[in-house]
Amino acid sequence: MPEPDLCEISVPNRIGFRYPEVDVPKAALPEGLVREILPLPELYEVDVVRRYTRLSQLNHSIDTGYYPLGSCTMKYNPKINEEMARQAGFAAVHPLQPIQSVQGCLALMYDLQEWLKEIGGFAGVTLQPAAGAQGELTGILIIRAYHQDRGDLKRTKILIPDSAHGTNPATSAMSGMTVVEIKSDSRGNVDLDALREHCDDTLAGLMLTNPNTLGLFDENLEEVIRLVHESGGLVYGDGANMNALLGIVRPGDIGIDVLHYNLHKTFSTPHGGGGPGSGPVGVRSHLVDFLPSPIVMITDEGDDETPPIYGFYTPPKTIGRVKSFHGHFGMMVRAYTYMLMHGKEGLRKVSEHAVLNANYLLARLRHVYHVPYDRICMHEFVAEGRWDDAPEIRALDISKRLMDFGFHPPTNYFPLIVHEALMIEPTETESKQTLDAFVDALITIAEEARTNPEILKTAPHRTPVGRVDEVKAAKDLILACGVGVEED
Amino acid sequence: MFLPHTDKERQEMLATIGVNSIEELFAAIPEKYRFPDLNLPSALTEMEAQEVVSDLASWNDNLKEMICFLGAGAYNHYVPAVVDAIIRRGEFLTAYTPYQAEVSQGTLQAIFDYQSLMTALTGMDVSNASHYDGATAVAEAITMANAHFRGKRNRVILSPALHPHYRQTTRTYHANTGIQFIGDDPGADLQAHPNHLADLLDANTALVIVQYPDFFGRIYDYTQLAEKVHQAGALFAVSVNPIALGLLKAPGEFGADIVTGEGQPLGIPLSYGGPYLGIFTTRKEFVRKMAGRLVGETVDNRGQKAYVLTLTAREQHIRREKATSNICTNQGLMALAAAVYLSLVGKHGLRQVAELCYHKAHYAAQKIAAIEGFSLWSNAPFFNEFVVKTPLPPPELNEKLLEYGIVGGYDLGQDYPALKNHLMFAVTEMNSREEIDYLVSTLVEVCHA
Numbered sequence: 001m002p003e004p005d006l007c008e009i010s011v012p013n014r015i016g017f018r019y020p021e022v023d024v025p026k027a028a029l030p031e032g033l034v035r036e037i038l039p040l041p042e043l044y045e046v047d048v049v050r051r052y053t054r055l056s057q058l059n060h061s062i063d064t065g066y067y068p069l070g071s072c073t074m075k076y077n078p079k080i081n082e083e084m085a086r087q088a089g090f091a092a093v094h095p096l097q098p099i100q101s102v103q104g105c106l107a108l109m110y111d112l113q114e115w116l117k118e119i120g121g122f123a124g125v126t127l128q129p130a131a132g133a134q135g136e137l138t139g140i141l142i143i144r145a146y147h148q149d150r151g152d153l154k155r156t157k158i159l160i161p162d163s164a165h166g167t168n169p170a171t172s173a174m175s176g177m178t179v180v181e182i183k184s185d186s187r188g189n190v191d192l193d194a195l196r197e198h199c200d201d202t203l204a205g206l207m208l209t210n211p212n213t214l215g216l217f218d219e220n221l222e223e224v225i226r227l228v229h230e231s232g233g234l235v236y237g238d239g240a241n242m243n244a245l246l247g248i249v250r251p252g253d254i255g256i257d258v259l260h261y262n263l264h265k266t267f268s269t270p271h272g273g274g275g276p277g278s279g280p281v282g283v284r285s286h287l288v289d290f291l292p293s294p295i296v297m298i299t300d301e302g303d304d305e306t307p308p309i310y311g312f313y314t315p316p317k318t319i320g321r322v323k324s325f326h327g328h329f330g331m332m333v334r335a336y337t338y339m340l341m342h343g344k345e346g347l348r349k350v351s352e353h354a355v356l357n358a359n360y361l362l363a364r365l366r367h368v369y370h371v372p373y374d375r376i377c378m379h380e381f382v383a384e385g386r387w388d389d390a391p392e393i394r395a396l397d398i399s400k401r402l403m404d405f406g407f408h409p410p411t412n413y414f415p416l417i418v419h420e421a422l423m424i425e426p427t428e429t430e431s432k433q434t435l436d437a438f439v440d441a442l443i444t445i446a447e448e449a450r451t452n453p454e455i456l457k458t459a460p461h462r463t464p465v466g467r468v469d470e471v472k473a474a475k476d477l478i479l480a481c482g483v484g485v486e487e488d
Numbered sequence: 489m490f491l492p493h494t495d496k497e498r499q500e501m502l503a504t505i506g507v508n509s510i511e512e513l514f515a516a517i518p519e520k521y522r523f524p525d526l527n528l529p530s531a532l533t534e535m536e537a538q539e540v541v542s543d544l545a546s547w548n549d550n551l552k553e554m555i556c557f558l559g560a561g562a563y564n565h566y567v568p569a570v571v572d573a574i575i576r577r578g579e580f581l582t583a584y585t586p587y588q589a590e591v592s593q594g595t596l597q598a599i600f601d602y603q604s605l606m607t608a609l610t611g612m613d614v615s616n617a618s619h620y621d622g623a624t625a626v627a628e629a630i631t632m633a634n635a636h637f638r639g640k641r642n643r644v645i646l647s648p649a650l651h652p653h654y655r656q657t658t659r660t661y662h663a664n665t666g667i668q669f670i671g672d673d674p675g676a677d678l679q680a681h682p683n684h685l686a687d688l689l690d691a692n693t694a695l696v697i698v699q700y701p702d703f704f705g706r707i708y709d710y711t712q713l714a715e716k717v718h719q720a721g722a723l724f725a726v727s728v729n730p731i732a733l734g735l736l737k738a739p740g741e742f743g744a745d746i747v748t749g750e751g752q753p754l755g756i757p758l759s760y761g762g763p764y765l766g767i768f769t770t771r772k773e774f775v776r777k778m779a780g781r782l783v784g785e786t787v788d789n790r791g792q793k794a795y796v797l798t799l800t801a802r803e804q805h806i807r808r809e810k811a812t813s814n815i816c817t818n819q820g821l822m823a824l825a826a827a828v829y830l831s832l833v834g835k836h837g838l839r840q841v842a843e844l845c846y847h848k849a850h851y852a853a854q855k856i857a858a859i860e861g862f863s864l865w866s867n868a869p870f871f872n873e874f875v876v877k878t879p880l881p882p883p884e885l886n887e888k889l890l891e892y893g894i895v896g897g898y899d900l901g902q903d904y905p906a907l908k909n910h911l912m913f914a915v916t917e918m919n920s921r922e923e924i925d926y927l928v929s930t931l932v933e934v935c936h937a
Contacts, residue, residue: 002593002793006601006831016832017568019840023921027850030869033707035737039608040835048570048832052824055598056579060591063578076490077582080534085759086572088552089545095562095761097549097895098886104547105760118527130620130762131817133804137661144664170804170814174631176664179809217516248514249521264817268490272575272821273595274585274617274781276763292660320660324561324623324653324750325761337541343531348523352510353491359513360501376513403591408584414805431492432501458789463590465788473786473798477775479614480604481785 002465003051005481010041016048041483058464059273060408066434068361070380070411070423071165071213073243073265078341081268081334090333095325099311105329106310109296112280112336119347120239120259121252122282124315126291128327132240135260135279136171136207141319142258142283142290143205143234144175149290149317155204155232161190163214163415165238168207177204184417188214188373190224199231208256209238213415213423214373215358215380217244225255234258234287242266243427244355244379247348251282258283263328267335278331289317294326353428354379357435361426364439368446372418380425382418390449393456395420398445400467401459405441551758551895555923557852559873559914560703560898561622561651562761563753565731565841566918567829571755574828575821585781585820589796590788595820596795599783602827609733609830609838610747611740612769616780618819619766622727622750623654626697627661628768628779628813629725629746633695634667635777635812636723641694643668645685648676649702650727652903667694674905679866682708686716693722695746700726700739704900704912705849705873706866707736714743730754730767730826732871734842746770755829756822765822776802779813841917845872848924849915855928856913861935865910873914875900875907879935882911888934894927 043051060067067074085091093102113125129135140158147155158172162183169179182194190208206228211217218224228235237251237259243266245251251259263269263278271277283291294312302308342350355378362381366374369383385395399409399422411423426435448455460466493501498510507513514522532540556564575581579594586592586599599617606615619625630644644667646655655672662669671688682698689696696717701707710726717724726739728749739747751765752758770778776799784798804811833841849872857864861879878885882899889896897911904910915924 003597006604010834013836014834015836016834017837019566019837019844019917022844022847024848024851024924026847029735029846030707032709033736033869035733035735035741038734038835038839040605040838041831042834042836043831045570045832048828049573051831052574052580052598052828053577055594056574056577057594058592058597059579059583059594060588061579061584062582067584069584072584074584078490078534080538082576082581084538084541084545086757087542087545088550089542089548090550091757091759092551092564093548093760094551094556094558094564094758094895096558096560096898098883098890100887101549101554101890101895102760104544107547108541108544115528121524130624130819131815133814133816134620134624137814141660141663166803166805166808166811167814167816169809170807170811173809173811174661174665174814176666219516222518247526248523249517250524253521253524254518270581270821271584271817273580273583273592273598273824274820275818276620276820276822277817278763319663321623321653321656322660323657323762324621324651324764328762329760330757330763333541337537340529340532340537340540341534344526344528346531347526347528349491352513353493355513356493356498356501356505356510359505359507363505376507376516399588400590403588408591409588429490429492432497460590464593465590465792465794466790468589468788468794468796469786470796470798473784473796476784476786477772477798478785479775479782479798480600480607483601483604483608 003055006041006483007481009047010043012042014042014044016043016045039483065406065408066430066438067408068410068424068426068438069408070425071240073425073427075268075427076429077268077270078338081337084337085330085333103310106296108336109332110310112332113296115339116261116280116282119246120282121250123285124288124291125280125282126295127280127332128292128322129279129281130323130328131275131277132260132262132279133167133171134322135281136167137174138281138292138322139236139258139260140171140175140177142287143236145290145319146287147204154202157202158204159198159206162417163212164207164209165240168238187219188212188216189218189220192220192223195224195227199227201232203231203233205234205236207236207238209241211241211244211378214382215377216373217378221254229255240265241379244351246351247344248351252284258287263331263335268338269331269334276328276331278328289315290319291315292320292322293318350428357426357428357430361424361435361439365442368443380423382415383422383424384418384420385422386420387449390453392453393449395422397456397459398422401445401456402441403460404462407438407441554893554895556895557897557913557915557927558895560912561653561750562758563914563916564758564918565753565916567755567757568832570832571825571828575825580824581821586797589794593795596783598824598827600795602823603783605827605830606767606769609730610769611738612747613772614775615769616778616782618823619768619780620819621764621766622748623657625748625766625768626654626727627658629748630658630662630667630695631779631813632774632777633723636774637694641692642666643670643693645671645688645693645696647682647685647698648672648678649704650697650699651703654727678906683713686713689716689720689722693720695723695725697725700728701732701871704866704875705870706868707871709742711742731842731845734838735846751826754826756825763819763822765819765826777812780815781818844917845915848919849874852913852915852924856931859932872916873912875910875912878909878911881909889930892930894930
């Protein structure tokens with residue numbers, strides 16, 4: 001049974017939480033500004049704990065099962081990260097406290113900036129962006145500001161491969177840029193002829209996901225970057241797929257000018273049911289002056305006896321702030337802890353095993369599911385969820401049926417260039433036993449598709465709710481319930 | 489650790505793939521760039537790492553040990569134990585975005601609760617599932633107004649008493665979208681009644697944005713201003729402190745079209761600035777122009793009530809460059825924290841905490857204003873924050889307060905040249921009368937001893 005609405009369980013005059021009494025003389029309340037009705041629920045602690053505990057049990061999560069979600073890097077989130085972020089020395093610190101009282105926060109941020117620079121091959125990093133999409137926005141605004149600073153005002157065109165995440169074109173449009181899509185070639189690389197056609201003096205930049213969303217490292221990457229640079233454009237790297245590259249290759253070394261990291265993908269901070277994320281941005285030396293402010297710096301080097309002193313710095317041509325305060329500090333603590341525990345050898349192992357796991361799944365599945373761009377993949381690959389001899393079955397049905405085996409579905413219908421796409425990213429934190437069980441489920445489903453398609457079409461059968469009516473949701477638009485009981 | 493394979497398993501997997509070594513899997517990467525030697529520290533065990541990280545934490549002055557009178561957009565409130573007990577449950581914490589409704593009903597219904605609570609609190613019709621924070625919510629309000637007018641009105645009036653970070657963020661977001669910002673130039677009269685913002689209205693104005701309570705803590709009835717904005721055909725947006733809405737009239741009552749806010753006070757720790765919560769509510773007629781995820785109620789194929797992400801055709805993964813915004817990941821877990829907090833404290837608790845903040849702040853303001861050399865900057869009604877002129881430069885004063893275990897107020901001279909030598913103090917339910925008295929006696933001592 002689903003949980004009832006909040007208003008259905010609210011009972012007039014039930015008290016959920018008591019605050020201390022007012023211990024100062026009371027002031028007159030502001031005339032004409034006091035609200036008469038506050039329609040919030042009236043519950044007590046047990047109601048609330050049971051409601052949300054029961055709700056939690058309706059979720060799939062990393063702690064309860066496997067997510068082969070392409071481009072989302074749903075790796076395990078270490079428990080120690082949570083302990084570290086919750087200690088009072090971090091959680092109970094106000095963002096505007098005097099600098100001398102927050103040296104621990106700044107030292108952590110400084111190290112994290114330095115490590116991300118080193119991992120990506122960049123000269124500067126901002127930790128401020130709240131998520132990957134905001135990192136993209138930051139990066140594109142930096143590219144725009146760079147061209148404007150050079151008086152090159154006509155550069156407003158951004159090229160985006162057809163395999164890109166939807167955030168790429170949306171980001172470019174939000175930044176006042178014109179989006180031009182370029183196609184992929186038959187091996188899943190950027191089509192060089194299509195690229196050449198658009199490399200002119202209006203080109204601001206190319207947004208490139210590499211490895212791309214087919215899970216393939218672009219075989220012409222150096223040529224792609226050379227073409228863009230030669231025509232005066234810059235290359236933005238979508239770092240959503242950095243989990244394939246730690247200690248393997250540094251995007252900055254190959255010539256990517258600006259890139260966002262997703263701490264909530266690559267560096268193990270939890271997804272939280274859709275956020276918070278954290279999307280630091282790295283840039284090469286010609287772009288450091290444009291980074292959002294503030295950046296953490298060392299203001300006094302110190303010596304053997306005294307530690308360095310940290311402070312803030314505003315880059316001279318900064319694009320400005322992209323949010324309040326200093327970014328998602330709590331996520332930075334988690335990522336920092338994760339990086340400390342891996343070190344340089346461990347981070348390389350992360351990517352090596354992410355790629356090993358993906359290729360293992362690919363090797364076991366390619367005979368059962370068609371893989372349109374079939375070569376050694378990086379950390380993910382894309383299969384088709386359709387067969388000529390099972391014409392009714394779509395990727396959606398396979399996805400829903402996987403839930404009955406206890407697995408979250410892969411990303412489906414993305415990238416758009418593959419029909420009935422099933423985009424599979426295992427991550428490095430899954431064991432061979434889990435991967436084998438997942439493959440076995442997919443093989444069983446492929447058999448069912450021929451022998452008992454109905455069981456796929458009506459799946460899932462073992463989840464708390466069945467297929468939901470999305471059309472009705474969009475038509476009725478019930479977006480809130482009354483949460484409080486009406487006043488007497 | 490988090491990597492499971494034994495050597496034997498690794499060999500079996502490589503054999504299945506048909507390669508001899510892991511290195512072979514990376515042949516597509518140009519050799520000269522492959523396997524860089526990173527200058528990073530060596531790995532630590534959990535035992536060692538937690539010591540290093542905790543040591544850094546210990547360098548900070550934290551508010552469990554200090555007395556805090558600092559606000560300016562982030563507030564030191566009590567977080568009931570229930571909130572963290574719920575949000576750290578792995579089933580919520582480690583879940584993905586609820587695109588697959590059948591295995592995400594927990595997250596979906598919790599967001600539906602959040603949307604319901606936010607509309608009730610702000611007096612609006614619909615709420616999205618969150619933005620990043622109070623600043624980006626304002627930037628997205630401008631994007632929405634711009635879309636509503638199809639780019640035909642390109643002026644936005646910003647109250648100078650809107651948080652400086654919000655005003656800076658909106659300018660960054662809209663550097664290239666043709667929006668012109670007015671109203672908050674450095675010469676703006678900060679003491680003027682907000683009704684004067686109506687003088688700037690013209691046929692080109694898309695949106696007027698005010699804060700409630702404003703950045704300086706003042707509270708105004710915006711009814712008249714909202715009327716004038718609507719007469720000019722523009723939209724009216726209000727950025728709120730949600731705790732204040734436990735006591736104060738909801739913005740929906742005075743005609744707001746969009747309500748944004750910083751949700752941090754609703755059960756979210758200060759955490760040196762984030763992650764926080766961007767509140768965004770609006771009227772029903774704007775729902776298709778609103779950015780961000782949205783949960784709707786529906787039924788499943790078994791006839792049960794169920795929840796699902798809806799109106800997704802607004803969003804980037806469907807609409808790409810024509811989307812209402814590029815936002816994808818939001819603040820899901822923080823929205824859950826706010827939902828749990830508001831469900832728990834409820835109607836009575838929110839009013840109680842708002843009144844505690846109000847009365848204690850007024851007590852503190854009166855006491856501080858009575859100290860020689862200090863005076864209240866404004867006579868306007870205020871909620872839990874107030875501005876005082878100080879006899880010493882604020883940085884110097886704050887440094888001295890720190891020595892007495894007090895995190896002092898916000899130095900307004902950083903953002904407003906006219907308010908050099910003005911400090912803004914915030915008071916919450918966390919400040920006992922003894923703490924306030926201690927602040928007062930300490931101010932006397934450091935300024936006049």
